[in-house]
Amino acid sequence: MVTLKCPICGGNVEVEDNALPGEIIEHECGAQLEVFNDNGRLSLRLAETVGEDWGE
Amino acid sequence: MIVIKSGGRVIKNSFDKLINSLSNYNESAVFVHGGGDIVTDYSKRMGIEPTFVVSPEGIRSRYTTREELDIYVMAMNLINKNIVSSISSKGRNVVGITGADGPSIYAERKKRIMIIDERGKKRIIEGGYTGKIIKVNNEFLLGLISLVNYVVMAPIAIDVNEGVLLNVDGDQMALAVAKTLRADALVILTDVEGVLVDGKVINKLSVNEAKDLAKKIGPGMNRKILMAASAVEEGVKRVIISSGLKDNSVLEALSGKGTVIE
Numbered sequence: 258m259v260t261l262k263c264p265i266c267g268g269n270v271e272v273e274d275n276a277l278p279g280e281i282i283e284h285e286c287g288a289q290l291e292v293f294n295d296n297g298r299l300s301l302r303l304a305e306t307v308g309e310d311w312g313e
Numbered sequence: 314m315i316v317i318k319s320g321g322r323v324i325k326n327s328f329d330k331l332i333n334s335l336s337n338y339n340e341s342a343v344f345v346h347g348g349g350d351i352v353t354d355y356s357k358r359m360g361i362e363p364t365f366v367v368s369p370e371g372i373r374s375r376y377t378t379r380e381e382l383d384i385y386v387m388a389m390n391l392i393n394k395n396i397v398s399s400i401s402s403k404g405r406n407v408v409g410i411t412g413a414d415g416p417s418i419y420a421e422r423k424k425r426i427m428i429i430d431e432r433g434k435k436r437i438i439e440g441g442y443t444g445k446i447i448k449v450n451n452e453f454l455l456g457l458i459s460l461v462n463y464v465v466m467a468p469i470a471i472d473v474n475e476g477v478l479l480n481v482d483g484d485q486m487a488l489a490v491a492k493t494l495r496a497d498a499l500v501i502l503t504d505v506e507g508v509l510v511d512g513k514v515i516n517k518l519s520v521n522e523a524k525d526l527a528k529k530i531g532p533g534m535n536r537k538i539l540m541a542a543s544a545v546e547e548g549v550k551r552v553i554i555s556s557g558l559k560d561n562s563v564l565e566a567l568s569g570k571g572t573v574i575e
Contacts, residue, residue: 277430277436279436279437279438280430280434280436281434281435281436281437304437305425305437
């Protein structure tokens with residue numbers, strides 16, 4: 258596990274070592290966070306809302 | 314004026330009946346076709362294994378890479394022209410287009426989508442070449458309808474900013490066209506008799522009943538019901554979800570067979 262900071266509440270967020278960029282983590286503060294690669298290090302940002310009206 | 318949508322399974326398994334049903338409807342209509350299963354067949358025959366992704370709500374959709382987009386456009390255009398030639402052979406005037414023609418259907422490429430990945434985790438990935446419909450060219454479609462009995466539309470739209478064709482959901486395309494044209498009816502032909510609850514077809518639903526029911530039934534049909542409710546709220550007089558596998562399916566649906574949302 259890697260401990261990262263929630264960009265919204267500043268609290269700790271436990272992220273699995275093998276987390277992939279794009280992975281979504283629901284934090285206890287209610288924020289939906291996206292794992293991203295920040296110059297070779299895993300980091301977190303607020304996930305944008307992504308709709309579901311896909312193609313055929 | 315009505316809008317009719319038929320999914321790929323009806324086209325694949327009941328093509329002749331569908332063509333007869335469309336030809337027996339004597340007034341003007343826009344017909345939006347699907348064809349996902351047929352695209353998958355072509356993709357495999359061309360040596361490209363299609364990729365599917367599952368949304369957090371459990372909806373399984375095609376993931377369209379640039380390479381697969383080409384096959385999608387080829388296969389959908391072939392389906393479109395097969396429908397056009399078959400309806401024409403019944404003596405009806407028909408034109409077949411994609412949303413890029415006109416342009417009639419504008420969309421934005423979905424740059425990112427959320428999926429459940431192979432490890433069962435929610436993840437955001439690049440969106441590929443699927444799109445969200447943002448505008449329907451009302452005047453262009455009305456102009457076409459004034460010239461022919463049927464406008465047959467393949468579920469392909471255009472992103473004019475990126476200059477690319479996009480795979481769009483046929484149900485969403487039919488919904489957008491029906492709303493824009495304020496259609497008298499949107500007929501959704503599927504491979505089931507209508508909305509089924511405990512094995513029985515629900516014959517009528519109000520908008521609110523449809524929204525409540527959508528929370529209780531499985532993915533796929535729930536999306537169609539929510540779409541139907543939204544269509545009626547935005548000016549479509551009624552939506553009928555009915556079987557496309559039967560003889561005279563269009564006229565049967567318009568007579569109230571299936572599930573009517575109004």
